Amino acid sequence: GAGVSQSPSNKVTEKGKDVELRCDPISGHTALYWYRQRLGQGLEFLIYFQGNSAPDKSGLPSDRFSAERTGESVSTLTIQRTQQEDSAVYLCASSLARGVYGYTFGSGTRLTVV
Amino acid sequence: DAKTTQPNSMESNEEEPVHLPCNHSTISGTDYIHWYRQLPSQGPEYVIHGLTSNVNNRMASLAIAEDRKSSTLILHRATLRDAAVYYCILRGSGAGSYQLTFGKGTKLSVIP
Numbered sequence A: 001g002a003g004v005s006q007s008p009s010n011k012v013t014e015k016g017k018d019v020e021l022r023c024d025p026i027s028g029h030t031a032l033y034w035y036r037q038r039l040g041q042g043l044e045f046l047i048y049f050q051g052n053s054a055p056d057k058s059g060l061p062s063d064r065f066s067a068e069r070t071g072e073s074v075s076t077l078t079i080q081r082t083q084q085e086d087s088a089v090y091l092c093a094s095s096l097a098r099g100v101y102g103y104t105f106g107s108g109t110r111l112t113v114v
Numbered sequence B: 001d002a003k004t005t006q007p008n009s010m011e012s013n014e015e016e017p018v019h020l021p022c023n024h025s026t027i028s029g030t031d032y033i034h035w036y037r038q039l040p041s042q043g044p045e046y047v048i049h050g051l052t053s054n055v056n057n058r059m060a061s062l063a064i065a066e067d068r069k070s071s072t073l074i075l076h077r078a079t080l081r082d083a084a085v086y087y088c089i090l091r092g093s094g095a096g097s098y099q100l101t102f103g104k105g106t107k108l109s110v111i112p
Helices: none
Strands: A005-007 A010-013 A019-024 A031-037 A043-050 A065-069 A075-079 A088-095 A109-113 B009-013 B018-023 B032-038 B045-050 B061-064 B070-075 B084-091 B106-111
Touching (some): A005 A088, A043 A065, B018 B106, B032 B061
Antiparallel strands (some): A019 A075, A031 A043, B032 B084, B084 B106
16 A cells, blocks of 8 residues: 555553554565554554564563564554553554665554543 | 654744754764654654765755764755654664664744
């Protein structure tokens, strides 16, 4: 596609429920990243996928968070047993190689845990 | 990624040039200087990047100091659509350098 597509754009969920967020990267971009942005804050790195290599999961805040990516296509970020502190905008980005020449971000999924 | 320092906020009049400064005194020789901007309710948008020489593209210009310890993003004619938070980021080329560190950035307000 022309850009990075994320769905849903907004998600309200009850505390304790699981949520799944989806990211469609730009076709041909081998690298995919998930970031989290809390209200009024900068971006926090969550996870990085590069081709078929093992992902870098070092930014995932707890074992309630997991992500998958099949090859160089769609990725899903799953948050289990959501907590109120998980409320944030979850941003996905993709890039050629390791992004030395720039990343393209999606518009994000705004997650609200009530 | 090495640390960058930017002013919290700046104002500009519409149709005037804007110079957004960034200090990065601990930059290493292989760090690229990247600029992104984030409009309200949107994800960050790549603006420009450079290594040593000044760079121009359709969105902006990037002026890099000779010692590379600072840089300036130049918007030649600010429009209302340029109102955003601008992030200056150092992007290494080694392992793990894809973890971009976004600070608070500079919030640019454009006055009609």
